[in-house]
Amino acid sequence: MPALALHQLRTRHIGPVDLDVAAGECVCIRGASGSGKSLLLRAIADLDPHAGEALLDGRACSSMPGPAWRRRVALVMAEGQWWADTVGEHFPAGCTPAWLDRVGLPAGALDWQVARCSTGERQRLALLRTLMQGPAVLLLDEPTGNLDEDSTARVEAVLDDYRREHAAALLWVSHDPRQAARVARRRFLLEDGKLVEEEEGGKAAADKGKAAGADRPPDTEGAAW
Amino acid sequence: MVMELSVLDLALAALLILALAGLSLRLGLGIEQRLVVAAARTTIQLLLIGLVLKLLFDNAHFLWVAAMAAVMITAAGREVMARQKRRFVGWWGFGLGTLSMFVSSFTVSVLALLVVIGNTPWYAPQYAIPLLGMVLGNTMNGIALGLDRLTQEASARRMVLETRLALGQNWNETIADTRREAIRVGMIPIINAMAAAGIVSLPGMMTGQILAGTAPVEAVKYQILVMFLIAGGTGFGTVVAVSLGARRLFDERQRLRLDRLRTGAD
Numbered sequence: 001m002p003a004l005a006l007h008q009l010r011t012r013h014i015g016p017v018d019l020d021v022a023a024g025e026c027v028c029i030r031g032a033s034g035s036g037k038s039l040l041l042r043a044i045a046d047l048d049p050h051a052g053e054a055l056l057d058g059r060a061c062s063s064m065p066g067p068a069w070r071r072r073v074a075l076v077m078a079e080g081q082w083w084a085d086t087v088g089e090h091f092p093a094g095c096t097p098a099w100l101d102r103v104g105l106p107a108g109a110l111d112w113q114v115a116r117c118s119t120g121e122r123q124r125l126a127l128l129r130t131l132m133q134g135p136a137v138l139l140l141d142e143p144t145g146n147l148d149e150d151s152t153a154r155v156e157a158v159l160d161d162y163r164r165e166h167a168a169a170l171l172w173v174s175h176d177p178r179q180a181a182r183v184a185r186r187r188f189l190l191e192d193g194k195l196v197e198e199e200e201g202g203k204a205a206a207d208k209g210k211a212a213g214a215d216r217p218p219d220t221e222g223a224a225w
Numbered sequence: 226m227v228m229e230l231s232v233l234d235l236a237l238a239a240l241l242i243l244a245l246a247g248l249s250l251r252l253g254l255g256i257e258q259r260l261v262v263a264a265a266r267t268t269i270q271l272l273l274i275g276l277v278l279k280l281l282f283d284n285a286h287f288l289w290v291a292a293m294a295a296v297m298i299t300a301a302g303r304e305v306m307a308r309q310k311r312r313f314v315g316w317w318g319f320g321l322g323t324l325s326m327f328v329s330s331f332t333v334s335v336l337a338l339l340v341v342i343g344n345t346p347w348y349a350p351q352y353a354i355p356l357l358g359m360v361l362g363n364t365m366n367g368i369a370l371g372l373d374r375l376t377q378e379a380s381a382r383r384m385v386l387e388t389r390l391a392l393g394q395n396w397n398e399t400i401a402d403t404r405r406e407a408i409r410v411g412m413i414p415i416i417n418a419m420a421a422a423g424i425v426s427l428p429g430m431m432t433g434q435i436l437a438g439t440a441p442v443e444a445v446k447y448q449i450l451v452m453f454l455i456a457g458g459t460g461f462g463t464v465v466a467v468s469l470g471a472r473r474l475f476d477e478r479q480r481l482r483l484d485r486l487r488t489g490a491d
Contacts, residue, residue: 045391047480066479071393081388083402133393 003169004044004073004137008052011043014193016052021137023057026163026170028180030198031190037173038078040190041139044171045075056136074135078142080126082114090114090129099128102158104151119146124155131162137169138162144179156183227437239264281350290348294331294357301326301365308369311376311486313473321470322368329462330361333454341450359430359451360458363415367459368466371411375470376486378403386481396475404471411463415456422452 003023008016014036021027031037043050046061046069054061054073061069084090088110097107103124117125123146130138143159144152160183163170174180180187188195242264246257281289302323312318334357338347347353379386382403389399422428431448435441476482 046478047387047390049476049478049480049482062478065395067390067393067395070391074393075391077384077388077391079384080391081385083385083389130392 003057003167004171005055005058006044006052007055009040009043009050009054010052010193011039011048011050014040014043014190015050017193017195019188019195021169021171023136023169024163024167025186026159026172026184028172028174028184028187029190029195030174030177030180030187033175035190036193037190038141041075041141041171041173044139045070045073047075071133072135073137073139074130074133075139076127076130076141076143078145080122080129082122085113085115086110087112087114087117087125090125091132093132095128095132099131102154102161103128104154120148120151123147124151127155127158131158134166135168136166137171140170140172142173142175144174152179159183278350278354281354285346285348285350287346287348290350290353293350293354297354297357297361298323298327298331301330301361305365305369305372307489309373309376310489311373311380312489313376313470314485314487317473317485321466321473322365322372325368325462325466325469326361326364328465329460330357330364330458333458333461334360337450337454355430356451356454360454363455364458364462366414367411367463370414371407371463371467372470374410375403375407375467376474378406379474379481380483380486383481383483390479390481396472396479399481400471400474404467407467407471408463411467412460415459419452419456422448428452 003025004019004021006017006019008018010016017040019027029037029040039048042048044054046054046066056069056072061073082090088094091110095110100107100109105121105124109121109125112121114122123143127140127143138159140159144155147155156179159170159172162168170184172180172183174183187198189198190196242260246260249255249257249260277293281293302319305322305326306312306318309318313321334353335347337356338344338353342352344352379400386399386403390396418426418428428448428451430451431444434444434447473485474481474483
């Protein structure tokens with residue numbers, strides 16, 4: 001059963017979009033600046049008004065309160081913000097040193113002043129902040145946008161582990177085609193508000209996302225492509 | 226007992242304005258026209274309200290007093306809206322401030338008239354209209370300041386609010402800090418006014434009563450009453466307006482809806 005399903009999802013600028021992301025699958029979306037990648041993620045997280053429906057394991061977004069949906073289908077913004085002074089105040093359930101270590105941060109990071117963290121540290125902490133809530137779907141908007149190569153590799157590994165351990169569905173927006181190829185087997189281009197699936201050679205085919213998603217189980221390394 | 230003012234007395238005072246206008250002309254300040262127009266407006270508006278009040282006092286009918294109160298509240302509601310840099314679109318822009326002022330100023334004034342002053346009839350315009358006017362004027366300030374801070378902060382901190390929503394917080398948790406700050410901003414002027422009263426400033430109402438020949442201690446008692454009414458009206462009015470406004474910033478799906486605000490014309 002697919003974890004995340006989008007049926008005719010559309011906003012003023014994008015869609016209609018149909019897409020299934022199976023539990024434990026990572027799907028990547030690329031597109032030019034301003035093509036609406038972030039808007040699409042925002043609509044899925046129900047942060048913007050939209051038509052159509054998003055479903056989590058068959059349960060419609062509109063059938064549960066907004067906050068409950070957003071805890072399960074969590075958007076990690078490209079520039080997540082901070083409202084309290086210390087990092088730890090943004091982790092109501094805390095964060096284990098093991099998790100901090102996995103993204104290359106020391107155990108004392110929770111005591112840091114947010115204002116003194118670097119952009120890259122904040123980006124990793126913002127990701128952890130969301131992971132600690134254990135969402136079923138992660139909507140990732142350039143999750144390694146401000147990171148160097150080493151940190152990027154760590155974050156990719158952490159997200160891969162999280163996907164496997166929690167059978168989480170990942171929808172990953174990235175501008176980097178090499179990263180897209182590393183993290184996702186199904187990749188889409190967002191053009192003129194429509195999702196177009198990219199094939200192995202980089203050639204784009206028509207949007208077959210829905211049909212393709214249903215018969216491609218997440219963890220079988222397909223020889224077909 | 227009151228020294229009545231003649232037209233000549235007022236004309237003498239008006240010379241001050243003319244002198245000031247002349248100075249503005251000489252120094253090239255460019256405000257002489259606005260100064261004269263404002264002085265003329267003060268004269269005409271106050272004379273008109275004097276006539277209206279005279280009519281009202283002569284015909285102390287409940288309906289007339291109520292009509293006057295309604296006009297005052299509507300005007301104050303417009304003023305609150307006009308002072309917002311970002312206003313709510315549609316009826317909310319006008320209705321939010323007006324409703325909150327109705328709830329607070331009206332309740333506080335009626336309560337004071339019925340319970341504290343206890344005149345018969347309780348709506349005697351000589352008490353009701355000045356009291357409502359003073360409470361309304363200050364409540365209007367508090368609500369305008371509070372709402373302005375709320376909408377400005379929500380717009381400026383949009384990314385923070387949306388990050389919190391994306392983390393699954395509900396609208397109430399998300400806006401709590403901003404709302405608290407906005408209510409505080411709305412209430413601080415009246416708190417400051419109470420703290421400074423009598424030491425730094427002699428409040429206008431009391432001064433007026435003393436000028437008109439009331440014994441100072443009697444005037445002071447009324448001033449204390451009015452201060453408390455104003456504080457009550459401002460405080461509750463600001464809480465109501467800012468809370469309703471904060472709710473209105475989010476829709477039924479608990480999304481932040483800044484498209485419900487528009488930038489004021491000026």
